[in-house]
Structure formats: structure tokens, C-alpha cells
Amino acid sequence: MTTPSAAQFPGDRTAIVTGAGSARGIGRAIAGSLAAQGWSVAVFDVDRAAVEELAAGLEQEHGRPCYGAGLDIRDRDAVFAAVEQVEQRLPQLTGLVNNAGVSSPVPFLEVTDDEWRRVVEVNLHGTFHVTQAAAKVMARHRVGRIVHISSTSAERGGGVYGRAAYSASKAALLGFARTLARELGPFGITANSVAPGSIDTDIMGGRLSEERKAVLLRDLPIGRIGTVQDVAAVVSFLLSEAAGYLTGVTYDVNGGSHIA
Numbered sequence: 001m002t003t004p005s006a007a008q009f010p011g012d013r014t015a016i017v018t019g020a021g022s023a024r025g026i027g028r029a030i031a032g033s034l035a036a037q038g039w040s041v042a043v044f045d046v047d048r049a050a051v052e053e054l055a056a057g058l059e060q061e062h063g064r065p066c067y068g069a070g071l072d073i074r075d076r077d078a079v080f081a082a083v084e085q086v087e088q089r090l091p092q093l094t095g096l097v098n099n100a101g102v103s104s105p106v107p108f109l110e111v112t113d114d115e116w117r118r119v120v121e122v123n124l125h126g127t128f129h130v131t132q133a134a135a136k137v138m139a140r141h142r143v144g145r146i147v148h149i150s151s152t153s154a155e156r157g158g159g160v161y162g163r164a165a166y167s168a169s170k171a172a173l174l175g176f177a178r179t180l181a182r183e184l185g186p187f188g189i190t191a192n193s194v195a196p197g198s199i200d201t202d203i204m205g206g207r208l209s210e211e212r213k214a215v216l217l218r219d220l221p222i223g224r225i226g227t228v229q230d231v232a233a234v235v236s237f238l239l240s241e242a243a244g245y246l247t248g249v250t251y252d253v254n255g256g257s258h259i260a
């Protein structure tokens with residue numbers, strides 16, 4: 001069987017970053033890093049005001065068209081409509097970062113059906129919707145880069161703060177990305193995962209306390225808590241033209257916690 005070859009990596013190109021609304025979050029740092037590297041960025045989040053403001057700011061700072069869409073990634077129709085807007089407003093859709101996610105600190109024996117569904121519907125089903133909408137466009141253009149933001153919790157079975165529902169949903173993303181790598185490779189699309197360890201954001205409802213930091217640091221050979229820039233640097237690389245031979249892999253951005 002002959003497979004179609006990948007098209008050229010476009011000079012004018014767009015990446016979608018989901019979950020870029022939170023002020024100190026990973027998604028915002030990824031969006032900023034990509035914009036600084038010449039991407040037009042489309043940012044999706046339930047916080048419409050935040051992503052509209054972010055898109056306007058990135059557009060002003062970097063001089064490329066950007067777009068903010070207020071939507072819930074669980075809403076399949078809203079996701080497909082937003083991706084259509086991206087196609088109409090911005091340069092060729094080439095990158096997707098599935099970053100939107102919710103955590104769940106509930107111990108397994110106490111997890112309710114509602115709690116399980118809340119987490120899986122955002123982290124897994126939402127990621128499915130955005131990925132399928134974007135991948136259809138990328139497949140048409142025969143070039144693309146997809147990155148899922150998983151978590152150390154998927155690999156270690158929680159242990160930081162995410163418990164069963166979170167770990168299960170984030171582990172599902174690893175298998176999902178590998179399947180995408182296999183199925184979409186012939187379309188010139190790569191698919192990879194990034195598994196961050198403890199990153200100092202507000203995902204657990206505020207800044208990490210000094211006590212919490214001290215506990216986390218015991219497991220970290222690098223000797224500091226991760227930053228959003230640590231994650232953004234790796235994601236930006238995986239979206240670059242230079243990363244075109246990497247697919248189906250997971251990058252652990254965790255300060256060495258696996259070897260501690």
C-alpha cells in the first residue's frame with residue numbers, strides 16, 4: 001500500500017489550545033509560547049471573557065490574527081462550530097493542544113457516578129470532540145500536530161492529587177494519542193502526549209501551600225516545583241516542524257519524579 005506523503009509545514013499556521021482561560025494555567029503559557037514562535041492561536045475555554053481578552057492581547061503583541069472562543073468542550077456542536085470559525089478566520093489549522101481538564105481529588109471508595117462522569121466527560125469526551133473536529137481539517141491539509149496534556153497521575157496511579165477518575169481519564173489520553181499516531185500518520189499528522197508532574201497552577205483551587213510544596217519536593221531530584229513554562233517549552237517543540245518524526249510518544253515533564 002502506498003501512503004500519501006505529508007504536505008509542507010505551513011509558514012502561516014494556526015494552533016488551537018483548549019483550556020487557556022485560567023490566569024496562571026498551563027494553557028495560557030502554551031498559547032503565549034506558540035504565539036511568540038509565529039503561530040496564530042485559537043484559544044477555547046468555558047471562560048469566554050478570559051479567552052477573548054487573551055486572543056486580543058496575543059494578536060496585539062505578536063501581530064498575527066488570533067481568536068478566542070467561549071465554549072464547553074463537552075458540547076460537540078459548539079466545538080465543531082468553533083473549529084469552523086478557526087478555519088474561516090485564521091491561517092491553516094496545523095496544531096492542536098488538548099489542555100482543558102478538571103481534577104478530582106476524591107478517594108476511589110467515595111467516588112460517585114456523577115463525579116466520575118464529570119471528570120471523564122471533560123478530560124476524555126471533550127478531548128475526543130476537539131480532536132476529531134481539528135483532525136478532519138488537518139487530514140484534508142495532510143499536515144498536523146496534536147498534543148494531549150496527560151499527567152504523571154496517569155503513569156503513577158495518582159499520588160500527587162488526582163485520584164482514580166482523574167488518573168483513568170488521563171491514562172486514556174495516552175492510548176488515545178498512540179492510536180491517533182497510528183491512524184493519522186499517513187495523513188502527515190503526529191500525535192503525542194505530555195505528562196506533567198506537579199505544576200504550580202490553580203487547578204486545585206489556589207496556590208500550593210509551603211507545606212504542600214515541601215512534601216512534593218521530597219520526590220523531585222530537580223529540586224523545584226514545575227512551572228507552566230516548563231510544560232509550554234516541550235509542547236511548543238512537539239508542535240514544531242522539527243518534531244515531525246516524533247509520534248506516539250509521551251514526554252514526562254516532572255523534574256525526575258519517576259526516578260526518585
Ligand SMILES: NC(=O)c1ccc[n+]([C@@H]2O[C@H](COP(=O)([O-])OP(=O)(O)OC[C@H]3O[C@@H](n4cnc5c(N)ncnc54)[C@H](O)[C@@H]3O)[C@@H](O)[C@H]2O)c1
Binds near residue numbers: 025026072197202
Ligand atoms: N497543574 C498541574 O500540576 C498539572 C499536572 C499534570 C497535568 N495537568 C493538566 O494540565 C491541564 C491544565 O491544567 P492547569 O493546571 O493549567 O489547570 P487550570 O485549572 O488552571 O486550567 C484548566 C482550564 O481548563 C478550562 N476548562 C475546564 N473544563 C473545561 C471545559 N469543559 N471546556 C472548556 N474549558 C474547560 C478551565 O476553565 C481552565 O481555564 C489540565 O488538563 C490538567 O489536568 C496539570
